Amino acid sequence: MSVNSSVTVTVPATTANLGAGFDCIGAALTLHNNFKLTLVDGETQIIVTGSEAARVDNIYKDNLLYCAYVKLYEHLGQTPSPVKMEIGLGVPLARGLGSSATAIVGGLVGANILAGEPLTQSQVMDLAISMEGHPDNVVPALIGGCRLAATGVNGWEICDIPWHESIVPVVAIPDFELSTKEARRVLPTEVSRADAIFNISHLGLLLRGLETGKTSWLQAALQDKLHQPYRKSLINGYDAVSAAAINAGAYGMVISGAGPTLLALTDTSHSLDVVAAMATAWKEIGVAAQVRALNIDNDGARVIKD
Numbered sequence: 001m002s003v004n005s006s007v008t009v010t011v012p013a014t015t016a017n018l019g020a021g022f023d024c025i026g027a028a029l030t031l032h033n034n035f036k037l038t039l040v041d042g043e044t045q046i047i048v049t050g051s052e053a054a055r056v057d058n059i060y061k062d063n064l065l066y067c068a069y070v071k072l073y074e075h076l077g078q079t080p081s082p083v084k085m086e087i088g089l090g091v092p093l094a095r096g097l098g099s100s101a102t103a104i105v106g107g108l109v110g111a112n113i114l115a116g117e118p119l120t121q122s123q124v125m126d127l128a129i130s131m132e133g134h135p136d137n138v139v140p141a142l143i144g145g146c147r148l149a150a151t152g153v154n155g156w157e158i159c160d161i162p163w164h165e166s167i168v169p170v171v172a173i174p175d176f177e178l179s180t181k182e183a184r185r186v187l188p189t190e191v192s193r194a195d196a197i198f199n200i201s202h203l204g205l206l207l208r209g210l211e212t213g214k215t216s217w218l219q220a221a222l223q224d225k226l227h228q229p230y231r232k233s234l235i236n237g238y239d240a241v242s243a244a245a246i247n248a249g250a251y252g253m254v255i256s257g258a259g260p261t262l263l264a265l266t267d268t269s270h271s272l273d274v275v276a277a278m279a280t281a282w283k284e285i286g287v288a289a290q291v292r293a294l295n296i297d298n299d300g301a302r303v304i305k306d
């Protein structure tokens, strides 16, 4: 495409793991980043807007959106053109809501469109998974909904996980960051057979709980032994916010992605109470947090017309 060609891609935030589904399940949420890519004649430049704009790398070679843009052209064996990248931030950074996945997916999808769509969505997905290192954020960010990814015979198998319409995801986003790198560093490299069995059984329960909305299955399902026991001490107030959410009627609470955002699942009749209870619990121990009831984004990354 020629100079001045442009594309704007909107990409949803994602919540990964959902407790027992460490590194394999995630859901897209109704919170978005917008990325406008315009081919230019001169220097590549990055312009970021939004309340956390100052925290995004504005040296373009370090910026994840730019790295993803370059990755796609390298995959095609082509030299990327200079580009103006305008980032409209709606997803808080390094909070466990898949901000890095939005940048990877936005850069790859935008570059693929500017290059004339040589890659299929599934090829873009493979590149995104290889950049992120695990599939649970980039897959729902790209195709929307709640998705489980597993290695198949010939590449990744992606499974759609039905999400009962009565289940509301509530995210409590504190004002401190926790990088995924740091939150992965505290995890053990080996786990016991008992813990593996615990997670296999609870993930099964979670999938059926999400599909049916059955209370007792969801209450039991939102437990995990592979990552949360090691990470919760990195999140000041985890136990207090969890108890508050459950007392207000949530099925349970988990760490969203690598944290520090906490995710409660509740039903439509309790969602306002759960939002208020989580906000109060964090406020009482001096942590400022934004708490919001969201919906599942079933569309994933999409092009916005100017």
Ligand SMILES: Nc1ncnc2c1ncn2[C@@H]1O[C@H](COP(=O)(O)OP(=O)(O)OP(=O)(O)O)[C@@H](O)[C@H]1O
Pocket (backbone or CB within 6 Å): 014, 016, 033, 056, 057, 063, 064, 065, 087, 089, 092, 093, 094, 095, 096, 097, 098, 099, 100, 101, 102, 103, 137, 178, 179, 180, 181, 256, 257, 258, 259
């Ligand atoms: N809109 C963006 N544009 C460019 N880079 C971004 C953008 N959003 C995030 N990043 C990069 O991703 C980093 C955050 O990634 P990290 O994996 O630590 O957190 P996360 O993706 O928000 O959380 P999680 O993976 O737990 O859901 C930021 O520090 C920044 O380098």
Ligand SMILES: N[C@@H](CCO)C(=O)O
Pocket (backbone or CB within 6 Å): 016, 017, 022, 023, 024, 134, 136, 137, 180, 183, 184, 227, 257, 258
């Ligand atoms: N599954 C990942 C999600 C965060 O990128 C983790 O929990 O580390």
